Amino acid sequence: MKLWDYINSGKVYMIAEMSANHGGSIEKAFEIVEAAAKAGADCVKVQTYTADTITIDSDAPAFQIHGGLWDGYNLHDLYKEAYTPWEWMEPIKKKCEECGVDFLSSPFDPTAVDYLENIGIEAYKIASFEAVDIPLVRYIASKHKPIIMSVGMATEEEIREALDAIHSQGNDQVAILKCCNVYPTVSSDLNLKTIPDMIQKFNVPVGLSDHSMGYAAAVGAAALGARVIEKHFCISREYKTADSAFSMEPSEYKSMVENVRAVTTALGTIHYGPTDNELSSGEYGDRRSLFAVEDIKAGEEITTINVRSIRPNAGLKPKYLDDILGKKAKADIKRGTPMAFELIE
Incomplete structure (x- = not known):
């Protein structure tokens, strides 16, 4: 797996998040893997949950979504529409291997962790909303695999609690991602200046899970020291899914990768005098x-x-x-x- 080699060498690790963009078709999922690999992704990420492992089927007010991209949805209905069938995980993982990209998944409960262990997953992603689920974080860390954890909305104290939970299991392979959980994110909510502060405060590699449109934020994050960039990826925004509206198309993702690589190269080392x-x-x-x-x-x-x-x-x-x-x-x-x-x- 490229993840830790990249982070240790200073190269930015580029994740293409498939999420719901397969639209319920495993053929589309395979197409996304192939397109992401061609666009320069280092990794394709999926999410491992079912509607019943992530929430319950309830029409109570707390389970209704008000505002934003999914306004009017019931949580259970949204996740039922957006989830990736678990039996697809291993075939998608194999497709990633064929295309030369890493496979990554976010588990949302212990049963998902167990399932991913059974198919030989090499690293885990922890989603922002799950970063405060300390028992789940601890259980994932106990598998002693590298972890990438988004920390959108988390306070400094909550980030430290999650990192302490990971370290308590003897797992030091963790990177955290600056994130804003608004879909799509407006530029004024990105606060990229937090990235160098996170690097200093938490002494772990830091990256960006970006839900804004375009790739300006990704390039800016790389210039500020980000070592991981995650962006939602789709074949076309015309193919409507729960996540397509804020996802990158292949040509856009390719341009992002090229520009992130360019700015990382340009950062170079501290140097005075003629080169x-x-x-x-x-x-x-x-x-x-x-x-x-x-x-x-x-x-x-x-x-x-x-x-x-x-x-x-x-x-x-x-x-x-x-x-x-x-x-x-x-x-x-x-x-x-x-x-x-x-x-x-």
């Missing part, structure tokens, strides 16, 4: 230096008329101009000669 490429390209030679700009006779005084700071970089640095002004030339100096202390009395 090797600057030296080899000759551009370093275009820096300014001191030259004789008129013929100077032996014994003649060096002035701002006969010596100036010009390109290229072959003579004394310009900062030495005051040191040589008023001094005399040791010998004749031809116009265009780079100045050197050896030429001055």
Whole structure:
């Protein structure tokens, strides 16, 4: 699995979240895996739950959704429509292996964890809403697999509680994802500046689970040190599912990956002075230096008329101009000669 190798090397791990975008078709699920792999995803993620493992069938007010993308839905009905049949998990995992991408899933109760263990899952994703379910977090951690945990809406205290639960099981392979659980997320709710603060406060790799449109947030997060980017992925938003409205199409995801890779490369390392490429390209030679700009006779005084700071970089640095002004030339100096202390009395 690429996950921890990427995180340790500083490369950003790109997750394509399938979620409900298969629309109830395993063929569409396979198509999503193939398209995500071609678009540059490192991993395809699904969710392992049923309507009855994540909630109960109730028409009580607490189970009704008011506002947002799923306004008017009953929770049980929404999850019944959006879930991925468990018997698909192993075939999807095999399709991921064929396409060279990792398989990841979010379990939403212990039975889902047990099921995923039985099919040989290599890592777990914990969803934002489940990050406060400490018994579930602890149970997932007890499997000693790498964990990626979204912490949308979680307070600092809740994040520490979840991390403590993971560490209590002797599991130190955990990354946390900044997240806003509004679908789609508006830019003003992203608060990406929290990412460097999370890195410092929690001393674990940090990433972004992003529900905003486009990829500006993903690129910004990578520039701020994110090591994991998760985005919902679909073949086309025209194929309507519970999650399609805020999901990326393949061409968009490909552009995101390219731009995240580009900004990660551009971050480089802390470096001052010319790079090797600057030296080899000759551009370093275009820096300014001191030259004789008129013929100077032996014994003649060096002035701002006969010596100036010009390109290229072959003579004394310009900062030495005051040191040589008023001094005399040791010998004749031809116009265009780079100045050197050896030429001055």
